[in-house]
Amino acid sequence: MAQNKKKCRQYNVDYLRYGFIPSPTNPQLPMCLLCEQVFSNKAMKPSRLKEHLPKMHPDKASKELNYFQVIKERHSKRVGETLVLPAVKEAVSTVMEQDSSAVVNAIPLSNDTVARRIKEMSVDTEEQLSATLRVNCFSIQLDETTTGDNNALLMAYVRYLSDCGVTEEFLFGKYLITDTRGQTIFSALEEYFQEKSIPFSNLLACATDGAPAMVGRYRGFIALLKERAPDILTVHCILHRHNLVAKNISPQLHKSLDFAVKSINKIKAHALNDRLFRQLCSENDEMFERLLLHTEVRWLSRGNCLSRLCELFATVLEFLGTKDVDLRNNLFSSQCDIFYLADLFEKMNEVTLKLQGNGVTLVHSKTTICSFLVKMDLYRETVGRRQFNHFPRLATVSSKLTDEELLCYTEHLRMIKADMELRFRDLQNLQVPYWILEPFQVDVFEKEPIIQEHLIDLQNDEEAQATFHTSGWQGFSQVLYMQSKYRNRLNLIASGALRLKLSSLNPSTKTLAANHQGQGSH
Structure with missing residues (x-):
């Protein structure tokens, strides 16, 4: 008797209200518009999709359908055709009670016109x-x-x-x-x-x-x-220095990391293996069905790919058992090292994210780095005592850990801290004046004359006081996103x-519009 095929869920346009569209590479997989994370086909149902926004994007959980429609169309140069023209047509016909054809046809939205306006x-x-x-x-x-x-x-x-x-x-x-x-x-x-x-x-x-x-x-x-x-x-660059620290690992850990990368490549680099692995993940009822590749130029990828490998570790071992027994055995023997590195790289990724974004200053960077240096001592002490509160993945395999492996981890943590202290010595020695940290608390008359008037203005600015305590590079990421394989030219x-x-600057649209002659009727 032929085996029944597992049901494949199809995308419903109503899922856009949850912030999901079909993945560009596989329309049977849902992709979040906000973080561009692709989920398995099993997640293609409202009960699963609804959970993502409140959990990962709580500030967007209450957004309506129109918000996600704008996000969906804003990168395609078709916003005018899909959103603006229908809105103008509706406004003219409803508010002015006139035929909207003449107005809509007078708005130039050809590809060349849009490109020229941009x-x-x-x-x-x-x-x-x-x-x-x-x-x-x-x-x-x-x-x-x-x-x-x-x-x-x-x-x-x-x-x-x-x-x-x-x-x-x-x-x-x-x-x-x-x-x-x-x-x-x-x-x-x-x-x-x-x-x-x-x-x-x-x-x-x-x-x-x-x-x-x-x-x-x-x-x-x-x-x-x-x-x-x-x-x-x-x-x-502080971000670059932090990335160099993450590469500093011992020979034993480097060997284990190499086994992890080889295992991922064994599955991801071959289309047939990738399809078979996805089927096995589905049969094992895994939350994810895909492994993530490690890319050296993407600084967060090392932690992300190891985290996903840990989630699917049992299934990966099962799959490699039928494809490459030696690699499977090497991966199994390196499980503790891989779980330790996944926890550590996740913490280093958190630091990397804190150092990114607009408005990050040396003061903020010093706080982030110095805080992490102190945490390194905490991690080394707790791991040495077999207390894995800060390493949840490592805790799941704590019964397999030997004293030699623990000694390797504590020595690695000590080595990382020493490397960070060497690379960030200038940041640690940075003296931040108190009036920068607490401008509303300092005595103006004790400060340098050149800043006294500015401090007085600031201390009497009630709006500034209200926002004081509430107040990347991302360019290359946008290059990769905008210059996809569909727009590589x-x-x-x-x-x-x-x-x-x-850019956050707004173009002078009124001035630009005044320089153009209105399109006459034909």
């Missing part, structure tokens, strides 16, 4: 920012990456003081035609500054990663930059799409 708004916001940087001091942060189509993309952000406080803005993105050496990167920055008439004298500080092309003593980008701005303060820089996506 470019004009991008140029306008860029000019606004350039005008600000010509007369204000600012700091800059640069990094480069290789896009999916093998182009080298250099991106720069700036921070400056505006009427709204410290403001962070996307400055520019440029494709590097040939190499990514320090001279090439500096030439790109110098060319942009000359084109926009931005003086190097306004540049106060620069943050980069620790790559030789950036920090080389003679030909690095920083060395060339200091020739033009000798007094500039240079900083090694999109030039993010020339089109202006990337700037509008990352």
